[in-house]
Amino acid sequence: MTPRDFDYLRTLLKSASGLVLTDDKQYLIESRLLPVAKKLKYETIDAMVAELRRSEATSLKNQIVEAMTINESFFFRDKTPFDNFENIMLPKLLEAKKAQKHLRIWSAAASTGQEAYSLSMIMQEYAAELEGWRIEIIGTDLCSEALEKAKAGLYSQFEVQRGMPVKYLVKNFKQVGSMWQVNSKIKSSVQYRQFNLLNSFNLLGRFDIIFCRNVLIYFDKETKSDIIERMGKQTNPNCYLVLGASETLVGLNDSFGTVPDARGLYQIKDQAGNKPASAITRPASGAPLAKTGTTGRNFTR
């Protein structure tokens, strides 16, 4: 690719999605755009980019931006955030919000849906405790193709084995030919919307938990700060923020503080600006949650 084409793509991606294509991410162009070029029957990526520069066609532009921003995802990715969700966030929020009985969770880079469905599956384990609660899980992503897959909830055998305990497969999926599909209960528990993190969050409402993993890494510092600041305004009191394993809020925005003893977990500061309390001291009646029912003997989570 000529430096001029690369600069063109770089500018396009920054303005359309906020994604910063640093020189070390050049490899992404090849791996992400080759399938698009093939699908649209261009001989090469260069030919496709040249055509876009000439015509500026919206649909071609969108397909290129979406392909560049699609996020690899799998069930229970990195495990720790989901352990924190089960052992810290849920018990604490169930105690703090027992009067309202309403929880709103945002999966801010939902991609193909595995994160949102993983959260939903964990909550199924606590169905009895959550009886009478209104739980909303909103999954947003820039990429409409990823969201289509998320909505269908249909995954390959490889995808359902990577990171997901088999007990969740048995409880929450049905087999459809050689694929596995989340059951209707899990599927209907998540609402998906196409959404650009550069746009206003006002219409999304306020949240109690925000999962925003492995997406900030694509933005420059200024955009990261702006996103975090605006997320801070969409929070209910005690709202948790979960970042990816390699991400940090250090040097960005101070509306969230780290939760001590919980890696990668942040919580909105109270109005006085106080930092979050330790994750270990739980409210007396808050923990641990009792799971609903049992699965076969000798099961390891």
Next chain:
Amino acid sequence: MKQCLVVDDSSVIRKVARRIMEEVNFEVSEAENGQEALDKCRQNLPDIILLDWNMPVMDGLEFLMELRKDPCGEAPKVIFCTTENDMDHITQAISAGANEYIMKPFDKEIIISKLKEVSLLDA
């Protein structure tokens, strides 16, 4: 060093599984059917058993049920590793006492994620 017993009638699969398990520092022994595996377990219980389903002499499910009846037979973690990939087989395996289930084909990544599930590797 933690010990792993690979039970499969295919020497190719045993070799692949052995290589993956050795990479994550397990000491590996092999058996080519359920009976041989049971004999080995009665001499020396491994920490983990990777278990095929369809094998001559004694199949994986029969082996598992026999193992779990033995004194201390509850101790080893058992991960089925089989081409049987339907819900019936999975639930049958779990009620017989399997800790995890891998549908073939598998790769290193899937094995490692399942080892973490049964707490034999750190997350």
